[in-house]
Amino acid sequence: MPAHASYDAVIVGGGHNGLVAAAYLARAGRSVLVLERLGATGGAAVSTRPFPGVDARLSRYSYLVSLLPDKIRTDLGLRFEVRRRxxxxxxxxxxxxxxxxxxxxxxxxxxxxxxDAEYVAWQRFYGATTRVAERVFPTLTEPLPTRDELRERIDDEAAWRALFEEPIGVAIEDRFHHDLVRGVVLTDALIGTFADAHDPSLVQNRCFLYHVIGGGTGSWDVPVGGMGALTDALAGAARAAGAEIATGHEAVRIDTDGSRAEVTYRAGDRESTVGAGRVLVNASPRTLAALLGEQEPSPAEGxxxxxxxxxxxxxxxxxxxxxxxxxxxxxxxxxxxxxxxxxxxxxxxxxxxxxxxxxxxxxxxxxxxxxxxxxxxxxxxxxxxxxxxxxxxxxxxxxxxxxxxxxxxxxxxxxxxxxxxxxxxxxxxxxxxxxxxxxxxxxxxxxxxxxxxxxxxHIFHGDLSFPYGTSETGRWGVETAHPAVLLCGAGAVRGGGVSGVPGHNAAMAVLGK
The missing domain is CATH 3.30.9 (D-Amino Acid Oxidase; Chain A, domain 2)
Known part of the structure; x- marks a missing residue:
């Protein structure tokens, strides 16, 4: 499959997960090209001045940080700070x-x-979710545990049942009695997720889980300088390690023979093709299917x-x-x-x-x-x-x-x-x-x-998944049906939120970790 140029890895999409993957791979000595459709990197994690003549740089789409592991910040040497509210x-x-x-x-x-009853129940409930967070959050940057392995690691049957097996509404109604208190607890299950507290699919439980495990504490912190400060730091780390970042370059097709792949992209009026040992797609599963010319998954709804x-x-x-x-x-x-x-x-x-x-x-x-x-x-x-x-x-x-x-x-x-x-x-x-x-x-x-x-x-690219593996997820939760193509966006297992986790995990998969 000849191509005009070739890299060890081509990353489609310059959002924060794509930049994390680019930085890890380039630091490991791999040649990396990032193709970004828009005129700047960052995706949804950007800061802009949306109001003419007003000097306020807002985090326009995503705005708080909870799920970004300190490991990623340390590994990539990011100069980026968050503050506790x-x-x-x-x-x-x-x-x-x-x-x-x-x-x-x-x-x-x-x-x-x-x-004091509701306060005591609150302390007990969030004490339990904190213990779950302390055990689950470190696994996000490890190979996927099985369901049984994660259950054993949590080692709390009541918490496991409340978060992983029964609709979260059951736990809320069993533990709290005041309508306002119940509502405050439930909100973490509904951010970007359209569901009832008792939805049998447990999509609300998955949303709740990711909102209470961040950092091992569940704290949602403010990015100093705005969300764009994070993606600017990531882009800087990727470039410093040797990655090439091409903005205004839109991927339009991915072809693969299993062992390698090539990406056709459009820049202005010109189409070009680049080859790669691996292609990492920092976009939704729907976009990935369209690039591969495959049937798109069930529609997502934000x-x-x-x-x-x-x-x-x-x-x-x-x-x-x-x-x-x-x-x-x-x-x-x-x-x-x-x-x-x-x-x-x-x-x-x-x-x-x-x-x-x-x-x-x-x-x-x-x-x-x-x-x-x-x-x-x-x-x-x-x-x-x-x-x-x-x-x-x-x-x-x-x-x-x-x-x-x-x-x-x-x-x-x-x-x-x-x-x-x-x-x-x-x-x-x-x-x-x-x-x-x-x-x-x-x-x-x-x-x-x-x-x-x-x-x-859909801010998560689709319904969130529980953070454990199944027969279909692969070792890292980023694998696809094509060995040379990986998914490194929010639609990967353990994706969603501003975390960098799918980017890290896709890089680890490429590096054979």
């Missing part, structure tokens, strides 16, 4: 709410529920609504016992009581936008103000990122006009629901751009599909 979460209810963090958790539980905002100041809350700097420093839950989440799910399952959209919000600049230019920081400006739940792609289908109309309706409803917990309308706090427009942008799943190539706008 002082508050885990705040959830308003009426004129009060639940604050988790800053040494106020127990008192906040008691004030909300009138006793379920999230992303809103980025720049504010002149933080809004005041109805709950005067909590400073806005505390409430927005962690994750602020809006409309995420257990009953509210169930109602929003029913709305969406019936084909309607949720009438009271649930969402969660955080303020990057309270932990890391470096993403603001000196002028904005000095004036007290802040960024807010909102992530809406139970908004599957099907609700925006019907073409651009339908997507645009649904986006605007959902944005209005989401901000209105946020206003319900504020002492003033959020719109009064929006900064304006150079054209006098409010600094607020919203992205539906179909927007993410168009802009980033995410199938159905």
């Amino acid at each position: 002082p508050v885990s979460s705040y959830t308003p209810l009426g004129d009060g709410g639940l604050l988790v963090g800053e040494g106020r958790t127990r008192a906040s539980f008691a004030e909300l529920t009138g006793s 379920s999230q609504f992303k809103v980025n905002m720049v504010l002149t100041r933080l809004p005041r809350l109805k709950d005067t016992s909590v400073d806005p700097r505390e409430a927005f420093a962690g994750t602020l839950h809006v409309g995420e009581g257990y009953g509210e989440l169930a109602a929003a799910y029913r709305d969406a399952a019936d084909g309607r936008l949720p009438s009271a959209p649930p969402s969660e919000i955080y303020c990057h600049t309270l932990t890391d103000p470096s993403i603001l230019g000196p002028g904005l920081a000095g004036k007290g400006h802040h960024t807010l990122t909102l992530f809406g739940l139970h908004t599957p792609a099907r609700l925006f289908a019907g073409g651009d006009a339908a997507n645009d109309a649904a986006r605007e309706r959902l944005l209005t409803a989401t901000l209105s629901r946020l206003d319900d917990v504020l002492a003033e309308p959020i719109a009064g706090c929006f900064a304006t751009d150079a054209d006098g427009r409010p600094c607020v942008e919203a992205k539906t799943p179909l927007d993410l599909e168009r802009e980033l190539g995410l199938p159905g706008g």
Whole structure:
């Protein structure tokens, strides 16, 4: 299979996983070419200035870090920092709410529920998930354990049953009794995942598991400098090791005879072909199938609504016992009581936008103000990122006009629901751009599909899998039916989130580890 040029490895896609793989392989002495369709690397893990004339570099699509192992940072010598948020979460209810963090958790539980019982249950439940995290997280950069091996490693039958065998709703309802507390726990099972708490497929359990095992602690940290700081560091590490990175180069076909492969790509009006000992695809399983000319897998469907905002100041809350700097420093839950989440799910399952959209919000600049230019920081400006739940792609289908109309309706409803917990309308706090427009942008799943190539706008490229191997997964969970072609994106086993794990594991597979 002749080609114009040849490399040990060609990586299709310059997102963070592709850059991790490129850095590992180049450091091992392999010749590496990265082909990136867009004009810059980073994929969904980028920082941009979306508002004209506003010097705020937002993490536009993905924004917090939990699943990136210290091993990858150390191995690749990354100069990249994350900071722990002082508050885990705040959830308003009426004129009060639940604050988790800053040494106020127990008192906040008691004030909300009138006793210590829910706090004790909370400590017991998250003590168990932390023990699971300590045992599972190190396995993400090892060859896949079997189900029995992982079960033995966890060595906690109650936790195994709650997370791996029964719908997470069973564990939540058995352990907690307050609707708000139940809802806060459930949210980790629904990030980007459209499911009921009792879905028999356990897709919600898989989502929950990845949200509580990160770093062996479950903590979600703020990337200093924004998410683009991570991918800039990864691109720098790959280039320093000798990898070539070609942006504006779109792969259009992969051919393989089993032992080698070649990639046809388009740059401008010209098509070229490059050969490789291995091709690593940092894209979705759907894109991989299309490149190979094979039948595409079942359609994926994202379920999230992303809103980025720049504010002149933080809004005041109805709950005067909590400073806005505390409430927005962690994750602020809006409309995420257990009953509210169930109602929003029913709305969406019936084909309607949720009438009271649930969402969660955080303020990057309270932990890391470096993403603001000196002028904005000095004036007290802040960024807010909102992530809406139970908004599957099907609700925006019907073409651009339908997507645009649904986006605007959902944005209005989401901000209105946020206003319900504020002492003033959020719109009064929006900064304006150079054209006098409010600094607020919203992205539906179909927007993410168009802009980033995410199938159905699914941020995980498809339903997450449990972190153990089966007869079909291969040694590392990145293997395909073609020995010369590997999957190193979020659709690999143990993919999803900003982790670098699929990139690491694909590199290890190439290196015969």
